[in-house]
Amino acid sequence: MSERIEVLRRLQSIDTKLKRLEGDKLYRGYDIQKKQHQIQLKKTELSKISEEIKTFQRNTNSKELDLKSIETEIGKLRQQMNLVKTNKEYSALKTEIGGKEADKSVLEDEILRMMTTYEEMQQRYKSFEKAIAQEESQLKEVQKQVETDIQAMESEIAELKGKRSNYASGVDHDALQHYNRLVSHKDAVAIVSVINQVCQGCFMSVTAQTLNQLMSGKDLTFCHSCGRILYLGDGSEDSNED
Numbered sequence: 048m049s050e051r052i053e054v055l056r057r058l059q060s061i062d063t064k065l066k067r068l069e070g071d072k073l074y075r076g077y078d079i080q081k082k083q084h085q086i087q088l089k090k091t092e093l094s095k096i097s098e099e100i101k102t103f104q105r106n107t108n109s110k111e112l113d114l115k116s117i118e119t120e121i122g123k124l125r126q127q128m129n130l131v132k133t134n135k136e137y138s139a140l141k142t143e144i145g146g147k148e149a150d151k152s153v154l155e156d157e158i159l160r161m162m163t164t165y166e167e168m169q170q171r172y173k174s175f176e177k178a179i180a181q182e183e184s185q186l187k188e189v190q191k192q193v194e195t196d197i198q199a200m201e202s203e204i205a206e207l208k209g210k211r212s213n214y215a216s217g218v219d220h221d222a223l224q225h226y227n228r229l230v231s232h233k234d235a236v237a238i239v240s241v242i243n244q245v246c247q248g249c250f251m252s253v254t255a256q257t258l259n260q261l262m263s264g265k266d267l268t269f270c271h272s273c274g275r276i277l278y279l280g281d282g283s284e285d286s287n288e289d
């Protein structure tokens with residue numbers, strides 16, 4: 048295998064790793080975004096619960112006011128009872144008071160039920176608040192971990208880029224240009240082997256002319272179907288060395 052092909056394969060190996068690392072970096076960032084989004088949703092829910100509680104409390108307050116005014120009315124009616132002169136007036140007042148007492152009792156039951164509901168709502172609010180606090184502390188952990196991971200990835204990326212420019216300086220300008228153009232367009236795979244006369248980039252058969260050119264090993268040879276740079280392989284070479 049020509050030295051030029053050797054160098055291009057090393058570049059390819061580095062670029063493949065770089066692409067994977069950049070992808071991983073992005074992916075790690077998504078972990079944080081996902082968690083942040085979940086927390087945001089819960090916070091929206093929490094403020095909804097808070098609004099519900101406020102509305103509910105206003106309703107309860109107004110029922111309590113109703114109760115007070117009924118109590119006042121009953122008090123007034125009772126005073127009137129002391130002043131009435133006829134039986135008829137007396138029994139009319141008694142009926143009226145009875146009706147008010149019944150209303151009062153209904154209201155009292157209602158308020159009691161509302162208070163129970165109110166307590167339940169408060170509980171729900173508190174447990175939601177607690178869950179959010181927990182998630183926020185989890186988020187901090189994740190952020191710390193992601194920061195560490197990303198730092199490690201970045202130093203690996205920097206190291207690979209250093210190696211890359213070393214190799215790049217060892218290959219002729221034309222070949223490098225071809226390679227760079229292909230690697231940025233062909234799913235980051237610019238150079239592939241030909242095994243059993245088949246291009247391992249697009250899995251199309253190569254022509255006899257291409258094969259001859261490959262065997263002569265002088266010029267860069269390109270696949271007629273996918274345009275990638277070709278080299279003759281027997282399947283044993285795994286371009287892991289960088």
Ligand SMILES: [Zn+2]
Nearest residue numbers: 246249270273
């Ligand atoms: Zn091809």
